[in-house]
Amino acid sequence: MKAFASWSGGKDCMLAVYRYLQTNDHEMACLVNMCDADGEQSRSHGIHKRFIQSQARAMNLPIVQQAVDARGYESCFKAVVNELKKEGVTAGVFGDIYLVEHRQWIERVCEDLDVAPIFPLWENDTQALLMEFVELGFKALTVAVHKNKLGEHWVGRELDLSFFKEITAIADIDPCAENGEYHSFVYDGPLFSHPVAFEKGTPNEKDYHVFLPLK
Numbered sequence: 001m002k003a004f005a006s007w008s009g010g011k012d013c014m015l016a017v018y019r020y021l022q023t024n025d026h027e028m029a030c031l032v033n034m035c036d037a038d039g040e041q042s043r044s045h046g047i048h049k050r051f052i053q054s055q056a057r058a059m060n061l062p063i064v065q066q067a068v069d070a071r072g073y074e075s076c077f078k079a080v081v082n083e084l085k086k087e088g089v090t091a092g093v094f095g096d097i098y099l100v101e102h103r104q105w106i107e108r109v110c111e112d113l114d115v116a117p118i119f120p121l122w123e124n125d126t127q128a129l130l131m132e133f134v135e136l137g138f139k140a141l142t143v144a145v146h147k148n149k150l151g152e153h154w155v156g157r158e159l160d161l162s163f164f165k166e167i168t169a170i171a172d173i174d175p176c177a178e179n180g181e182y183h184s185f186v187y188d189g190p191l192f193s194h195p196v197a198f199e200k201g202t203p204n205e206k207d208y209h210v211f212l213p214l215k
Helices: 011-021 049-058 070-085 100-113 126-135 161-167
Strands: 002-006 027-035 063-067 091-093 116-118 139-146 182-188 204-206 209-211
Touching: 002 011, 011 027, 011 091, 011 126, 011 182, 027 049, 027 070, 049 063, 049 182, 063 070, 070 100, 100 116, 126 161
Parallel strands: 002 027, 002 091, 027 063, 091 116
Antiparallel strands: 139 182, 139 209, 204 209
16 A cells, blocks of 8 residues: 655654554655645644655655645645545555544545545554654654643653653643644654754744744
């Protein structure tokens, strides 16, 4: 089966791709990263597109980056996938874990496109998923934190065993941040031929979030 991956640059889509590729007949055609209207940053995590491109190069995968505003998201996404179908793509891999409403949207769109939606992480325990990510040797850091859910000191943290122990000790916080507690950027791991180079910028605040720009 030849699939594209819906790609944000974070840990969940990475682990979903990793699991998908563990089956011999599964092929990853490319990463699909939807960007802001100006085309400079990933819509989901606010990461500059060049770092997403660096991830794709390190994974030896093609990447499609499409600029889009919120109102035109679905039509643009469908247009991208329809082009990929011409190259033999028959499925899409998504990192969703338990948000039913978003899964239903994906399933509806994929049905319209006649591609199979694949959810390798669906309904898995989020504490176990975070531990699996760490134990597999992936390297990531938080690039955005919701101030009403986690304190500012969580931004820029490495997703390691210390992170795991601390975040799983906090009540009402999802360890995998499925409720928007934080966003992450993966810069190394089992699927990478080399680490993604970056430096940490100065954190800034916007709309109840603290963002860590990469440079």
